[in-house]
Amino acid sequence: MALNCIRFRGALQRNVIAGLYNTVGNPNASLARAVSLRAAPAQESAPESHxxxxxxxxxxxxxxxxxxKFQLTSLLSISHRATGLALGGTMIAWGFGALVLPHSFPEYLAVVQSWNPATVLMLKAFIAFPFSYxxxxxxxxxMWDLGRFLTIKxxxxxxxxxxISSAILTGILISL
Known part of the structure; x- marks a missing residue:
């Protein structure tokens, strides 16, 4: 390490001394490079969009x-969030409905039971599928939070x- 410093110092001294010898006969020459700066007005340009x-x-x-290309994982993630929002919105709407509507819940249930059985079945599926999913x-x-089932397969x-299990659970809830 010390030998390298001595070599560098010697090379630096030789270059400085050589520069001094080259400037002795020329009064305009110096060791530093002269730089001139001048102010220029800023160029006005129309703002351009991204x-x-x-x-x-x-x-x-x-x-x-x-x-x-949509993948199963992204579609399941998006639909999980959508069903969560739908369930939350439904619960909020039912809660406000219970506070605001003039009749009690059993009266509304009796109205729904008087509908066509196919319509009631569709309404049950419309409510049961987002819940089961x-x-x-x-x-x-x-399970993922526990660190299980994390490989792509x-x-x-x-x-x-x-x-499959959400479809089975939906069928069970519809049959009730």
Whole structure:
């Protein structure tokens, strides 16, 4: 290490002394390089949008959803959030309805029971499927939180199992 410092110091001294010898006969020469700065007015340009700038610079436009292939995992995730929002909205609407509507719940239930059985079955399915789907997918997410079924193969397998079990649970709830 010390030998390298001595070599560097010697090379530096030789270059400085050589520079001094070259400037002795020339009074305008110096060891420092002269730099002149001058102020220039800022160029006014029209503001361009993000897309205009990318076109000017030749950057490609992102294809966004036009080339995206939906996967089972993304569809299940989106639908899990959608069913959660639907269930939450339904519970809030029923709660406000119970506070605001003039009749009690058994009277409304009697009205629904007087409808066509096929309509009642569709209404039951409309209520039961989001509940069973969100319930079964919630169990799947709890398993993930425990660190289980996290490989790609297991994620797809549990996704299909969750869809089948939510369909079975929906059928059970409709039959009640």
């Amino acid at each position: 897309d205009e700038r990318n076109l000017r610079l030749g950057r490609p436009q992102s294809p966004h959803l036009t080339i995206y 969100h319930y079964c997918n919630g169990i799947r997410h709890l 297991e994620v797809y397998k549990t996704g299909y199992m969750m869809l």
